[in-house]
Amino acid sequence: MVFIGRENDLRQLEDCYRANKAQLVFVYGRRRVGKTETLTQFSRGKSTLFFAAQSATAEEQLASFSRLMFEAGAPAKDYLRQYPNWESALTELTRLPEPPDGGRRLIVFDEFPYLVKSDPSLPSVLQNLWDHTLRHANLMIVICGSAMSFIEKDLLSEKSPLYGRATGILKMTPMPYWDAVKFFPDYSAEDKALAYAILGGIPRYLEEFDPDESIGDNIKRHILRRIAPLYSEVEFLMHEELRETAKYNSVVRAIALGGTSLNEISTHTMIPNATVASYLTNLMELGIVKREFPVTAKIKERAKGTRGLYRIDDNFFRFWYSFVFPYRSELERGDEDGVYNRHIASVLHDFAGSPFEAMCREWMWRESMAGRLPFHAAEIGRWWDRTREIDVMAVDGSGKQAVMGECKFRSTPMNASMLNLLRDRASHTGIEHRSYVLFSLSGFERSLEELGEHDPDLRLVGIDQLFSEI
Incomplete structure (x- = not known):
């Protein structure tokens, strides 16, 4: 299957890879979000040692990593059947043969929390080696995991031996629509x-x-x-x-x-x-x-x-x-x-109405980043009080300007009454400088289109525009 999306994530990983110093990068996110596929895509064309940990004993994990290291040409293959511990195994990372292109070697530990579960001393071992040898080597080490709370609380927090060692932290989120x-x-x-x-x-x-x-x-x-x-x-x-x-x-x-x-x-x-x-x-x-x-x-x-x-x-x-x-x-x-x-x-x-509103808010962020809103948005979300709600609202840093939107995922075109309703709700937000955008699955009645043609503070966005490229 063709790899889709993740351009920004790949760009940031590539920047780390091309940095002058050794890299220790943490990549994490919820299950199924595409971490392994993204790292696989990132590793293409690079001399990579990719270790996918499993839920197994420390001995089994070490045996699997030893085989991978020996296949990559680690010197210990000539006199060991298996590394005795993680310290000796990770030390050998600096002794792997230099990549044919003379570039940096990429080391990926996928599902790293499984390794720590089987051997809780591993973060301390990695910290010690990083401080004394690995950070001076021509390596990029990626620590990847799905157990988000474990990564955040046990590997990146102040109490962790690895605290402060990360040169990059990438939390992967779901794809934009x-x-x-x-x-x-x-x-x-x-x-x-x-x-x-x-x-x-x-x-x-x-x-x-x-x-x-x-x-x-x-x-x-x-x-x-x-x-x-x-x-x-x-x-x-x-x-x-x-x-x-x-x-x-x-x-x-x-x-x-x-x-x-x-x-x-x-x-x-x-x-x-x-x-x-x-x-x-x-x-x-x-x-x-x-x-x-x-x-x-x-x-x-x-x-x-x-x-x-x-x-x-x-x-x-x-x-x-x-x-x-x-x-x-x-x-x-x-x-x-x-x-x-x-x-x-x-x-x-x-059912699709609420996700459609979320899509429209994502579109608004994209427009802001591209400079196509009247201002750079500081916040984009919903607005409500006890009796009124606005589906999409972008505000500037001062809180004095806003773009306010109404979203309809219906089989009938939007009409002018919906704009009037949005304007009425907007008048209760306390924001003076307002412009408006209407999002519609089924287009707009002609009277509303005529208003949009003559009102610079009104934009009409049909469903096709939501999927147009920047």
């Missing part, structure tokens, strides 16, 4: 938006859909069927990363049903607020849930633990908890056609 939809080059713009609304920006999920099948057939074949990997993906990840999965299921399901405040989630799950807050923190660390504040909220308000609204930040988790989790009994009997026809087909566009 404009890269994600490249998995479906022949889809219409509408179907691209639907596919992204269902799968999000996780490459492993995007690969599961067949670009030659319709959205409906893909949902039935690759999500609702019991044999499909995506059918059990959420449960697998939850069991892999979290304990008390039944309670976490209740929390995520509560958010999927519309519970957005801490009190609402607590009431729905019948779990005390403090306990729910702890669960939400763990889900946020995994990138499954996100806490939102109005885009104009001050730092003091954002610091309050009980404030903000929670939403599912992973599109596929949101789909799974909306349409797989509640209908498991029917799906276990093989009734994927019935579940799709009764519960999904008629509401799929409504």
Whole structure:
């Protein structure tokens, strides 16, 4: 399969590789986000030793690494069957034959947390060798892992032996929508938006859909069927990363049903607020849930633990908890056609409304970076008060200018009444200098297009424009 996206991540890794001094780079992110594929792509054309750790004993891990080192020409191959410990193994990195092109050697430890789990002394060993020998060698060492909390708390925090040694830290996030939809080059713009609304920006999920099948057939074949990997993906990840999965299921399901405040989630799950807050923190660390504040909220308000609204930040988790989790009994009997026809087909566009708004906010960031907004945006998000909401809002650093947007993923064109409603809501934000942008799946009525032609403070963005390249 052709490698898609990750240009910025690859560019930053390449900059590290071409630096004058030795590099110790940490690459991490949630499972399925594409770390291994990105590092594989990065390693092309480079003299690379790529070690993929597994869940095994320290002896088994060391034996596998020894074989890899000996195949790469490590001198110890002439007098050892296996390195006795990690210190001797890692010391030999500086004695590997020089690459044929005279360039830098790339060393990748994929799923490094597995190695530390089998031998907790490894970070201290690596720290000692880095301080005394490895940082003087012509090497780039990449430490990669999916256990995000472990990487952040046990390898990068102040208490870790490796604290302060990293020359680069790359946290990989899901693909932006404009890269994600490249998995479906022949889809219409509408179907691209639907596919992204269902799968999000996780490459492993995007690969599961067949670009030659319709959205409906893909949902039935690759999500609702019991044999499909995506059918059990959420449960697998939850069991892999979290304990008390039944309670976490209740929390995520509560958010999927519309519970957005801490009190609402607590009431729905019948779990005390403090306990729910702890669960939400763990889900946020995994990138499954996100806490939102109005885009104009001050730092003091954002610091309050009980404030903000929670939403599912992973599109596929949101789909799974909306349409797989509640209908498991029917799906276990093989009734994927019935579940799709009764519960999904008629509401799929409504479901896609929230991800479509997120796409529009990403588009706004892209426009800001390209200098196509009236100002450089300092914040982009949603805005709301007790009775009003604005889907997309970009504000400048002073908080005195804003671009405000309304998003509609519907089968009918937008009309002038929606602009009037947006202007009315905008008048309650306290921001004087305002311009507007309307996003629509199905275009705009002619009267609204005429307004856009004559009003410099109004932009109309159709679905095709969201997928146009910069």
